[in-house]
Amino acid sequence: MSHPISVGAALAAKGIRQQAGSYNTKAVHQQSISGLYAITPDELNTAELLRKARLALQGGARVLQYRNKSASPALKLQQAQALRGLTREFDATFIVNDDAQLAAQVAADGVHLGGEDDSVAAARALLGKAKTIGVSCYNRAPLALEAVRQGADYVAFGAFFSSSVKPEAVKAEVALLQAVRGELAVPIVAIGGITQHNGAALIEAGADALAVISALWNAPDIQASAQEFSILFSRT
Helix, strand or coil, rough: CCHHHHHHHHHHHHHHHHHHHHHHHHHHEEEEEEEEECCCCCCCCCCHHHHHHHHHHHCCCCCCCCCEHHHHCCHHHHHHHHHHHHHHHHHCEEEEEEEEHHHHHCCEEEEEECCCCCCCHHHHHHHCCCCEEEEEEEHHHHHHHHHHCCCCEEEEECCCCCCCCCCCCCCCHHHHHHHHHCCCCCEEECCCCCCHHHHHHHHCCCCCCEEEEEHHCCCCHHHHHHHHHHHHHHCC
């Protein structure tokens, strides 16, 4: 459980605002992580994966993260290469989940790291300064502070709501976004059970992007679902 009162104090005590100047030079990274952040489903059929991804991008998804826990290394490479080409068509940001090596192989725009993945420094050494590195921070503001100190270009918090993808995920409170928004100089991504009905509250609380899986890919009309999510950002 997050503690919104102590979060702001902890961040202020650490002086995270002093990091703001160094991140002003990362405007490209900040602009690239916003809006609907679509995370791919575990789809083994590459043609079907591309069909779904195209619909999401046509609907306004600005970021596409490749995540497939079921694919073999060879299939991951094939799918990531195909998605890299597709995202270029739409001028969308392409992020690879967990695997900085794969991100480098397919010239992705960046990588997203979880708590058990490589360090930010290791990913940066592999990918270079121009690439975007995101870090999952769950419900822990101090973890976000440390990620930013290490050079993360964006941070992700959640799960804010119950998720069928990760039912055992730690829960984060919306108040956490409110507490850290004024203190972090990098984009904030919200994740976990997000729908068109609850997403607006997260944006209002400070989320720059909404990471979505089930509510997007399980929709009867993926493009329309993506459009509904994208509209949320113009309303808040």
